[in-house]
Amino acid sequence: MIIAEGIPKRMRHYLVRLIVYGITGSTAVFLSQLLLSTLLGLEGSLRSGPWSFRVTYLILIPPSYSMVLVAVGTLFGQRAYFARRVMRIWGRPLKMIGVGSQSGGLKQPRDQ
Secondary structure (H helix, E strand, O other): OOOOOOOOHHHHHHHHHHHHHHHHHHHHHHHHHHHHHHOOOOOOOOOOOOHHHHHHHHHHHHHHHHHHHHHHHHHOOOHHHHHHHHHHHHHHHHHHOOOOOOOOOOOOOOOO
């Protein structure tokens, strides 16, 4: 990705991360609505949709957001950073259900 050379390196990192978060949020919402209408045949919105749409939408958003965040972050060359963010988001809930044990479980990727 080409970013103006006059911007300091630290600011470029923040700019890239801001762009990734913006793209991810929009894409996750679009994909969730597409999955609900195409695969499940549910139409509506959070405000005026049927309860089946609302509940399914709220269940579908977090995992889709996490997957899209890592994918878009990878496209922008920031995979390790965004993978750590996703592991931080999902680490506690997964530990609560016993998936992320302290002995093995989930490991956060390191910057290289």
